[in-house]
Amino acid sequence: MDSLEVTKAPAGSREPLISALASGFVPGLARLGSGLARRLDALPPPLGRALHRLRTRGERRRLHAIALAHIARRLPEIQASLDAAPPGFVYLAGDSHAELLGPEPFGGRPCVNGGIGGLSSRGYATYLAELSFPRRAGLALLFVGTNDIFAGSRPRSQPRIDGFGEAVGQILDRLQASADRVVLCAVPPLEPGEQVRRDPGAVAAYSERLRSIAAGRGCGFADPFAEMREGHGGFAKPGFLHEGVHLRDYASLAAALAPTVAG
Template sequence: MRQRLRLGLAALLLLAAGFGLGWVLHKPAINARLYAQNRLIAVQVHLDEAPPDYVFLAGDSQAELQPPAQRPCGLELVNGGVSGASAAVYADLVETLTFKDRPRAAMLSIGTNDLMLKNHPLDPKAAAQFEASVTRILRRLLAVTDHLVVTALPPVGRNLARYLEPGAVGAYSERLRTLCERLGCRFADPFADLRDGDSGFAKPGAMRDGLHLAAYRPALRALAPALCGAGPR
């Protein structure tokens, strides 16, 4: 068992080392699943050893890249983010996780990897598939926590206009808001200060590479009122 864990973690490090922007934009979803298989070993280990009271982060790289030393709501942070995961990929992944103890709160940030132009995100069929996948994620997380916060999609850099659909940023965020109203989670936008109006694009300097935030701690701090408050909404 220990040998398998060491091999899995080693593979995780190798995959993460090569997990650049080009990987996300050009490689097929099977690579995201390959990375996730190893990433989830570390996530499950942390879940198994977490204290009874903790905060769980779920989603794609917008969750995984949050610095682990932070203590939202004064609690330990268990990071279940998987870089490169689309909503459909993460819906499958989150169902494989076992929660020994219920997190006091959970955050979901998902959708960035669903914005790729090649997937035609504004097509009604693609948008409906996104909503169906997110619904699966929300139902799974609401089964293990009484307090779930879902974030809007962050904006994207203008340098990625060839690859991503900025118009889907607002459209998919509104779908997330509507789902939370229906299912009983809380919707929040910790990226509001980064947006260049309603364009879907980010203000200059807000993004590190057009896809990832220049700084992640401010986003988690902005979530504190929603994440640490009482009640589902």
């Protein structure tokens, strides 16, 4: 199951759980109402399946509304920061890994946090097109991929990898027109157990695709998650992550990015 693709964000207020958005919305059902799920499993199969579908549809609608409200809040926040930013600022682009870095992750270096938790690369390309950059950024850092590798979407199939590349290309069209330097960040590792929802094998595959795109577009490439990786299997070492994909300490990510920002 991929992250929700939303095309229009109505007015609304942000839910306090960014992590619920960035975890992929619907896959989060695995942690919601497990007792109800067990009771449904005890019903005769036809009735149980029908009620499961109704429950999933209702939860999907609820989470879709949360996603739209979050985006509706984030877009004007990001635009206001862009309007106020001085020339040469750092722009953080992408999903929750960008958003959760916060507004000032690099000390005194001016920064605009343009991250929107929960969006896939295609979703972020859509919303980035709605933003304007009155002044040119000195550096743009892009974090995408976590919400493109849900196991049910067959992320390592060639059409999915190609679609990811196309979406990243659309993002880069905008970022390269708005920033002096653009750096693509590798896809972060997953917490053990997250393979039920996301494909750990796609972490390396999508990171290599990002590296290749960066080389072809004249962008930089960085892996600020390198110290967290447990070998090359797509998983993180114990203790670095929680909720499947999120870092316990985003200050450590900012520190790992410091040489790239200074670069």
